[in-house]
Amino acid sequence: MARWEPGARERLVLAAVDLFTEQGYDATTVTQIAERAGVTKSTFFRHFPDKRELLVAGQDALSRLLAEGITEAPAGASPLQAVAAGLERASSMMGPMNRELGPRLKAAVAASAELQERDVLKQVGLATAMTEALAARGVPGPTAQLAGELGALAFKHGYARWSEADTESGLASYALAALDELRAASASLG
Incomplete structure (x- = not known):
């Protein structure tokens, strides 16, 4: 996973919104969001405390x-x-x-x-x-x-x-x- 690529925060938001729409908020995990965005789970948590906070980025x-x-x-x-x-x-x-x-x-x-x-x-x-x-x-x-x-x-x-x-x-x-x-x-x- 290329966690050093720029735009990780934006990619995380886009990945989350797409996953929330595709499979629902409750069924979407932080791991899935990170994978879709092409970053690690720890990168996710450097940008957001939880998946709910993606909405107010x-x-x-x-x-x-x-x-x-x-x-x-x-x-x-x-x-x-x-x-x-x-x-x-x-x-x-x-x-x-x-x-x-x-x-x-x-x-x-x-x-x-x-x-x-x-x-x-x-x-x-x-x-x-x-x-x-x-x-x-x-x-x-x-x-x-x-x-x-x-x-x-x-x-x-x-x-x-x-x-x-x-x-x-x-x-x-x-x-x-x-x-x-x-x-x-x-x-x-x-």
Whole structure:
């Protein structure tokens, strides 16, 4: 096994998602994932504590980019304008592999209650990162929390649409369109 080849982390994620889709999450072992990725089991554990964590590979970086975008938004930006800046910044880290992974990941999550739970926790983590960044800008608590939740939902919806689209547009345009739709929907609540 060529454990010295670059891209082991990415190969592990792709192998896991494929195996989760093919045979189910519960039936997939760490050994199978490592073998499919062409690495050793110890290499797997250098990158991930367990197979469940494969689902949130990159979450810390994504949360950091969302928060950085919000922090660096212009001083006069509204909370949702700051969230839009965060979505644009985070979208910059999403490339072709992320796009390709979307539909496969969606299928794997849909087939496993444990992965659905982990996906919800990921959403909470993204919303929390945005809420904290907004609060640091002086946005009041309930407003920061609502804007953070809308941002996390916009990212989720934008990512789903982007990963299924046939165009070459980047994720940012899909995430920002989803944020605009959510803003309009929240205004219609009365």
